[in-house]
Amino acid sequence: MKPVSFVLSVAGVALSALTACSDESDPPAAAPAAAVELSLAETPEDARCLRVTFDGARDVTRLLSLTPGQPASFTLDRLPVGLVNVDAQAFPLACKSVASSSVPSFALQAPETVQLRSDQTTRLSLKLVRNGRIGLEVEFEETSASGAVNLAVIGDTPYGSDQLAAFPALVNAINAAGVSSVVHVGDVKNGSTSCDTAYFQTISRHFAELASPLVYTPGDNEWTDCHRANNGAYDPLERLSVLRQIFYPEPGVTLGAAKAVLSQASVPAHSEFVENQLWIEAYVVLSTVHVVGSSNGYAPWFGNDTTGTKHDDPERRIAEVEARIGAALEWISRTFDLAERTSAPGVVVFMQADTFQGSTSGFVEIIRLIAERSRAFGKPVLLVQGDSHRYLVDAPLATGSAEYEIGAPVPNLTRLVVEGETVGEWLRLSIAPGSADVFSWERVPVGGSGDGGVPTATVVINEVSSNPNPDWVELLNVSGAAVDVGGWTFGDNDPTHVYTLPVGTTIPQGGSLVLREGPNFAFGLGSADSAILRDPAGAVVDQHSWTAHVSSQGRCPDGTGPVVAMTPSPGAVNVCP
Secondary structure (H helix, E strand, O other): OOOEEEEEEEEOOOOOOOOOEEEEOOOOOOOOOEEEEEEEOOOOOOOOEEEEEEEOOOEEEEEEEOOOOOOEEEEEEEEOOEEEEEEEEEEOOOHHHOOOOOOOOEEEOOOEEEEEOOOOOEEEEEEEOOOOEEEEEEEEOOOOOOOOEEEEEEOOOOOHHHHHHHHHHHHHHHHHHOOOEEEEOOOOOOOOOOOOHHHHHHHHHHHHOOOOEEEEOOOHHHOOOOOOHHHOOOOHHHHHHHHHHHHOOOOOEOEEOOOEOEEHHHOHHHOOOOOOEEEEEOOEEEEEOOOOHHHHOOOOOOOOOOOOOOOOOHHHHHHHHHHHHHHHHHHHHHHHHHHHHOOOOOEEEEOOOOOOOOOOOOOHHHHHHHHHHHHHHOOOEEEEEOOOOOOEEEOOOEOEEOOOOEOOOOOOEEEEEOOOOOOOEEEEEEEOOOOOOOEEEEEEEOOOOOOOOOOOOOEEEEEEEOOOOOOEEEEEEOOOOOEEOOOOEEEOOOOOOEEEOOOOOEEOOOOEEEEEEOOOEOOOOOOOEEEEEEOOOOOEEEEEEEOOOOOOEEEOOOOOOOEEEOEOOOOOOOEOO
């Protein structure tokens, strides 16, 4: 029997209501709602009722009566806008007889993620085949690139009582920057303090002060390592349960400013993993995946117990890790599936573990899948991690990986490790879907450039060019007086590449200084590199990073704004696109 196609045209405007059975909550009066036009060209004999479920910001289920041998068309309205999981089953029963226990004659193998939005049309094709399966194909209209957005990324913070006391200042700095979202890549405490519930509640209250939506993925310090005596000798799985209750009280809704995202809680096979989340910014697909240090949880428990009362539980420990890895693999595949369907310009995957230091135990399947899907995707992919605490940008799979037995190169994957164990900076991740690089980023000191409006740092990196040669960087004095930069240093990702500005070098108020390869610094800027400005004490004053050669990236507006691609203008006011 040939496949039978259901074609759904999705538009973000309300259409006439369908007279059909439903199980849903009405959207708030002011909430946007999508609508679906569904047509069925042919109905097989054993399909008398179609059940379609849209699981997103709201859950909507519709039962649609079918007549075997006849075409059918329906209009569905009041559907959730945004990312939704679509599930479908066809039954040989009349809709009035379909119950939750009814066995379908056709069914999707697993829910598929699609996006319902107001500015494009989506066509879903459901195909019923004789083996009782439903295949789903999605066709999206091409969309023009949206404007750039900026996210704040932090991790491994706060560490200890001093940083906890200073954490509100970091929150205030991020709030002042007006970012679209905040991502915390795990470890909200250090590895030698208590994992008590009261501490988690304190962090949750700080998170609630963020003015932007916060997506948080757990680290090993807040549950995997809580078996340590100085952490309270907790059962790690009990702590994980508490962590989920406190930080994910409403699956699919962010912390900080409430925003609907897709949670893996909506996937029945992995519904316990509420912490795995997926969303879209500027057409780029982003997701968090629960992957932690300590060999991703394989490390034995209670190894330092001296009481004789605490014992490892390998069966429970390993079962949890294997289930979480299975969920991670599904979520990574779902992330790339959505990116491919929507022709996304890039993908970002966030996780806590630094998977390229120490043992590969617990990470092999995950990194191999990321490598495989990134290579097939072909566009920029950013893997953002924490755990090791020191800022790093690299391309760990550019030539493959012997330790992960990855033979084929993955040149489009860039890894970014955020600086941790600090409340003195955050990372601004910029997404510009219309640019070739898509991603750029810079470290933002608290109280320094990027905290909002006019930067309070005296000198900023205002523009940089790594290609064509010779390379150059423009420094701009944004303070109210001349600044002596003698003894300051300029460098890149290679710690041996350092140029020290001569004693007596001064930048006048509002003036600029262009440093050039050759006359000034003796090294070249790479295709995936950074421009780093430090004061005489070695503290980072300003920094900008990129993933591919740039003819020019500069601040827009001049001296104060985020860094974007632009026409080169060394020594002159930046020409904003």
